[in-house]
Amino acid sequence: MSTDAPRLTPDDLRRLAARGVTPAEAARQLAILAAPPEHARLERPCSPGDGIARLDAPRIEGLIETALYVEDVDRSVAFYAEVLGFEVIAADEHLTAVA
Numbered sequence: 001m002s003t004d005a006p007r008l009t010p011d012d013l014r015r016l017a018a019r020g021v022t023p024a025e026a027a028r029q030l031a032i033l034a035a036p037p038e039h040a041r042l043e044r045p046c047s048p049g050d051g052i053a054r055l056d057a058p059r060i061e062g063l064i065e066t067a068l069y070v071e072d073v074d075r076s077v078a079f080y081a082e083v084l085g086f087e088v089i090a091a092d093e094h095l096t097a098v099a
Contacts, residue, residue: 057085
């Protein structure tokens, strides 16, 4: 793989200029893409109290029916209960219905 910076064509420069991007800014962004910073290492997910605001659950008034295939049913049911305020109305080994 070559380490040479890509050359911008006159058409590239025209398109960048139309979007307000200078050649210097394009070069800066290309350098970041060529050698990106190390990924952040997370200790845990953020939660309320870390500066995260808990929003009121949206009021859903127009959903009639939908079906989702999920890998982790318990996790999906928890999401619909905790985030959207749904309750399990029926469940068996193949289906969990919430409303």
